[in-house]
Amino acid sequence: MASSFLRAAISNNAFWCDAVCKALGSPGEFTSTIWFHRRGTPPFYPDVVTLMEADGEQTEAIATLVNSEGRVWAIKDSYAALDLEPLGFRLLFEAEWIGMRTPVSVPSPISWQRMESAADLARWEMEWRKANGPVAQRIFSEPLLHDPEIAFLLAFEHGKPIGGGILNRAAGVVGLSNLFAEGRHGETIRRGLIAQAAELYPREPLAGYEHGDDLDEALRAGFELLGPLRVWLKEA
The missing domain is CATH 3.40.630.30 (Gcn5-related N-acetyltransferase (GNAT))
Incomplete structure (x- = not known):
């Protein structure tokens, strides 16, 4: 089970992504399981950040977003738990949350x-x-x-x-x-x-x-x- 420190690090990162987009006049949206942006984020920023451990709801929400607009999509899989290859994604890089x-x-x-x-x-x-x-x-x-x-x-x-x-x-x-x-x-x-x-x-x-x-x-x-x-x- 994820630690409270890890959850806080992930939430902080999602809030930061949203702040950058909001400052440009186009904030993202939060649900209980993901932060996402419908219209595309600035360079180096993801279109989706997962906020909870993987479940079917997350993958379904990502599939719906990706199918809604044919553009480049970047997903930050915060728990390294999703398999997005069936949706046409490739793994860009792996990293570690630190505190x-x-x-x-x-x-x-x-x-x-x-x-x-x-x-x-x-x-x-x-x-x-x-x-x-x-x-x-x-x-x-x-x-x-x-x-x-x-x-x-x-x-x-x-x-x-x-x-x-x-x-x-x-x-x-x-x-x-x-x-x-x-x-x-x-x-x-x-x-x-x-x-x-x-x-x-x-x-x-x-x-x-x-x-x-x-x-x-x-x-x-x-x-x-x-x-x-x-x-x-x-x-x-």
Whole structure:
């Protein structure tokens, strides 16, 4: 049975996906078992996030959505429990939910700035794009800055941006996402974001998901494994 920490991490992620879409003027919808978006989400964001362990209702709801519109669909299978191949999906990647129950603020060798204006956010996204490649459209819009539970953070070394990330508080945890770092600064940025979370949202657990080398890095920084997830993709 899934832990309450895992459920909170999954709910937080769904709320974050919805916040990004809502800020662009097109929020998604929640049911008791899934979050979904009928018209398509920004790049890197799923169209469906499962909120509960797999059951027939979830698969049926996904099938109905996919059949309603012939476009690309991405599904975040939050419990790594669905078989979506019969619906025409392929497995895009597997990852692990991670959590940290008591983030601690420690001195950082770099400085941090919270984005507060539209110009700040444009700069943050420009730096983020350098790490993620060209994207055809803006993903993060100014209304996100007006939510005190969301923080866009940029790190500087000698006055030069070297990385950053996003924190969002929802469902009783703080989600850490969209971490990016220049070159050798990966662990420094991750540990710095942990410290920022401890300062901005004291005594709140931290959660997210990672895979590959980023997962190894997160575990070294003190995160624990909460459970597996999968992301599925269906081409148009």
